[in-house]
Amino acid sequence: MTEDSPHTDRRTFLEGVGAVGVAAAAIPGVSAATPGRTPGAKPNEALVGVTNTVDDAEEHVAQFVPDQARVVHSNETIGYVAVRFPEEAPDRAHEHFLDAIEKREGIKYAERNATHTTSLSPDDPRFGDQYAPQMVNAPAAWETTLGSSSVSVAVVDQGIQYDHPDLAANVSDADSYHGDDFADDDEDPYPDVPQDEYHGTHVGGIAAAATDNGSGVAGVSESSLLSGRALSEDGTGSTSDISDAIVWATDQGADVVNMSLGGGGYTETMKNAVSYAYDNGVLVVCAAGNAGKNSVDYPAAYSECVAVSALDPDGTFASYSNYGDDIELTAPGTNVLSTTTETRGSYERLSGTSMATPVVSGVAGLALARWDLSNAEVRAHLKETAVDVGLSEDEQGSGRVDADGAVSTDPSGDGSGDGTTEHISATVSDSLDGYWDEDCWSWAWQYDDPSKVVVDLSGPSDADFDLYVDEGEGSCPTTDDYDYRGYTADSQETVTITEPDTSTNLHVMVTPFSGSGEYDLTITEYQ
Incomplete structure (x- = not known):
C-alpha cells in the first residue's frame, strides 16, 4: 500500500474513548505426529501456514506436495502443516516447493522447520x-x-x-506425567537418556x-x-x-x-x-x-x-x-x-x-x-x-x-495492590469487502511517555484478517514494510509495543488475507 493507494482509507482514531477488554481465543487442536517422526532437529521438513478459511488443512496442502514428500503433522490452533521430504532430497527441491506453495490459494507462508x-x-x-x-x-x-x-x-x-x-514436591499434578513429550510424541516427558538429557x-x-x-x-x-x-x-x-x-x-x-x-x-x-x-x-x-x-x-x-x-x-x-x-x-x-x-x-x-x-x-x-x-x-x-x-x-x-x-513493591502504586495501570482505550468498527481492500487508522498519543500500547483486531470467524503497525514512521504500513504484524490463521490479532516511539502518530492497517466482513479495532494506551 503506497501513499496514494486508491484503497487506503486514512482516518484519525480518537472517537469512542472508554475502558475495553479484548481477548483472543482459538480452538485447540494438535494432530498426532506420524509414527517414526524423529525427535530433535527436522531439517528435511517444511512448515506451511494455512488460513482458517481452508476446511481441511492437511488435505489442502497435500494436493500441492510433490510425489517424494508427504504431510506428516499439523497444528490447527496456530494453523500450520508439516511436510517431510526424503533425507536425500536436494535443497533446491525444498526451495522450489516453498516458493511454489506460497502462491497457492489459502497458503499464508511456507518455511523450513528451523532448528x-x-x-x-x-x-x-x-x-x-x-x-x-x-x-x-x-x-x-x-x-x-x-x-x-x-x-x-x-x-x-x-x-x-x-x-x-x-523437584518432586513442586511438579504440577495437573497432568499424570507432569507434562507432555512433543519430541517423541508420547505423554511422558521424562528424560530418555538422563546422562545426556539434563x-x-x-x-x-x-x-x-x-x-x-x-x-x-x-x-x-x-x-x-x-x-x-x-x-x-x-x-x-x-x-x-x-x-x-x-x-x-x-x-x-x-x-x-x-x-x-x-x-x-x-x-x-x-x-x-x-x-x-x-x-x-x-x-x-x-x-x-x-x-x-x-x-x-x-x-x-x-x-x-x-x-x-x-x-x-x-x-x-x-x-x-x-x-x-x-x-x-x-x-x-x-x-x-x-x-x-x-x-x-x-x-x-x-x-x-x-x-x-x-x-x-x-x-x-x-x-x-x-x-x-x-x-x-x-x-x-x-x-x-x-x-x-x-x-x-x-x-x-x-x-x-x-x-x-x-x-x-505494590504494582498499583496507590496501595490497593490490584495491579491496575492508568490507561485510555478506544474501539472503532468497520468492514472490508475482500482481499483487495484495506483500512489505515491513525492514533494520536494520549500520554507524553506511555509505557506500552496494545492493538487488538477482532474480525469475522469465516475470514482471515491481518494487522500491520508502524511506530515513529508518520505514514501507514504496508504488507511489505511494517514494524509489527499480527498474521495468524484467523482474524483475531494482537500487537503489543512496549515504550513506543511517540514522535509521530501510531499507524495501523487492517487488511484481509481472505474473506470479507466487519471487524472491531481496539487501541489501548498505558501510562
Missing part, C-alpha cells in the same frame, strides 16, 4: 553454594512468600526428571526447586512445574515441536512459559505460537543467546517475549551473553548451581543465558503469587522493580531482576 538449541537462608544444605537467589534478593522476598503452587511455570526444553528429590532438569530447578525442604538447593519460587519436552537428548528441537509445546502449555493454563533455547531465526510458526501464548495471558521468558553478539536470538527477539541476558557471579556482564535493543532484563547465568539428573550426580553448575532465564521466570512466579497481575502487568512490574547494575541498556535492559522488589 533451535539449548542456550545453556533456608535449610537446603547446598544453599550456601548458590549465589543466584542471593544476587536477586530472593531470601528477602521469601520472608513474604515462597511462591504458590497455584502459579504454573512451563519449561519448554528437554524433559525434566520430575521424580528428582528436590538441561531441562537444571532449568526447572533454578525456577522452582523445593525451598526450605532440607534437601539440595533452593529454587527461586515454589511454583508448579510443567514439563513440555520439545528438545531431544542432544539439546536440539524443531520449530514445530517447540511451537506445539508452547500451545499445549498455554492450553494447560501455564502462567509463565520458560524457553532457555534459541536459534533458527524468525519463523512465522514460532511467532504465531508465542502470540497465541501472550494473547491468552502467558508471560513468555526467553534466553537472549550465548554468541556474545549484538543481536538477540529468536524466540527471545519476538515482541511477545521477555529477552534475558546473563551476569557473572561478580555482577558483571557475561562475555558470552548476547545483547542489544531487545534485552528487557538481566539475571545471574554463570556457574549457576541447580538440580541435574540423578545419573549425573543430582546437582551441578552450568552457565548460559539458559540459566539466567529461569531466574526471571522464578521471580515472575513469586510476583504472581503476591499480586493479581496480567502477563503484561507482571512484565512491566519486573522491569519497574529491576535494579540498575551500571551496565548499558542493551546489556541489562531495565536492570537485574529483583525478587524482593517484585514482591514488596
